[in-house]
Amino acid sequence: MLTRSLLAGVACALLGACTGPDFRGVVLEPPEPAPALALADSNGTVLDLAGERGKVVLVFFGYTHCPDICPTTLADWRKAKGLLGDEARAVRWLFVTVDPERDTPQLAHRYAARFDRDFRGLSGTPDQVRAAMAAWKIGSVRDAGGTDSSYTVSHPSVVFVLDREGRVRLLHRQGMPPSAIAADIRALL
Amino acid sequence: MRPGLVGEMSAAYFTVPNAGSDTLRLTGVEIDAAAHASFHRTIDSAGTARMVAQDTIAIAPRDSAVLAPRGLHVMAHGLRVPLAAGDTVVIRVFTSRRDTLLVRAAVRE
Numbered sequence: 001m002l003t004r005s006l007l008a009g010v011a012c013a014l015l016g017a018c019t020g021p022d023f024r025g026v027v028l029e030p031p032e033p034a035p036a037l038a039l040a041d042s043n044g045t046v047l048d049l050a051g052e053r054g055k056v057v058l059v060f061f062g063y064t065h066c067p068d069i070c071p072t073t074l075a076d077w078r079k080a081k082g083l084l085g086d087e088a089r090a091v092r093w094l095f096v097t098v099d100p101e102r103d104t105p106q107l108a109h110r111y112a113a114r115f116d117r118d119f120r121g122l123s124g125t126p127d128q129v130r131a132a133m134a135a136w137k138i139g140s141v142r143d144a145g146g147t148d149s150s151y152t153v154s155h156p157s158v159v160f161v162l163d164r165e166g167r168v169r170l171l172h173r174q175g176m177p178p179s180a181i182a183a184d185i186r187a188l189l
Numbered sequence: 190m191r192p193g194l195v196g197e198m199s200a201a202y203f204t205v206p207n208a209g210s211d212t213l214r215l216t217g218v219e220i221d222a223a224a225h226a227s228f229h230r231t232i233d234s235a236g237t238a239r240m241v242a243q244d245t246i247a248i249a250p251r252d253s254a255v256l257a258p259r260g261l262h263v264m265a266h267g268l269r270v271p272l273a274a275g276d277t278v279v280i281r282v283f284t285s286r287r288d289t290l291l292v293r294a295a296v297r298e
Contacts, residue, residue, distance in 0.1 A: 065197070067198040067264045068200050068240065075298065143239060149267075152264075171236075174233050175259060
């Protein structure tokens with residue numbers, strides 16, 4: 001999904017064929033229904049994305065031992081949420097681990113909630129996480145080096161942005177300023 | 190430097206200028222607050238982020254090494270103490286001049 005979506009977004013930008021709001025993220029045209037994301041939070045509650053219809057949902061796949069990209073992304077989300085004010089009530093912010101061997105649902109959620117209590121961290125068994133990643137057509141690879149506790153993981157750098165109909169509508173690349181993230185969300189609300 | 194709990198990862202960002210006429214190489218790094226520290230670069234390619242360890246960081250004469258989010262950074266593994274916003278961490282950076290640079294990094298969200 002990721003490479004094809006990025007290419008579709010580029011084509012959309014080059015051809016000027018996309019209509020609608022002037023999004024800052026990469027626009028997926030046509031938007032695709034979001035795959036299931038049946039993973040648990042710290043309470044053991046399994047997410048039902050269908051239950052989030054009517055909300056704008058941001059999904060980021062990372063891991064809690066990630067020292068750079070993941071905390072930077074979640075810090076940007078926190079700033080964007082602040083810019084949205086009350087409108088953020090209609091937004092869901094999901095941090096999904098790609099490292100279930102180390103990240104339990106409790107750890108994933110504790111990590112996400114440290115940035116903002118409304119951020120939700122999700123994990124599951126390795127098989128469950130692999131199934132979710134396969135459904136989203138993304139991958140992750142344990143990087144060479146490190147130890148069983150200190151390794152790093154290659155993972156998607158983009159944020160998937162779902163519209164109120166539960167479709168993957170935008171991809172947010174790394175480096176988008178919080179004001180742009182907030183503007184895209186506001187355009188989808 | 191990013192906040193974190195005991196045992197967690199963190200990252201440090203700072204700028205090292207090279208005012209000299211020779212290339213300066215950063216050859217290693219230590220942080221008392223962490224069990225292990227090393228230089229890494231985040232590579233974001235085709236929608237995938239990966240980290241690549243950097244044995245050294247070369248700084249050309251009259252240039253600077255900018256360690257910043259989504260790029261070069263110090264990876265601090267295994268925090269020995271919790272780091273919270275407002276704390277200060279001392280980072281020792283070893284160089285090819287065989288001296289040690291002391292960086293006092295503020296912990297920020």
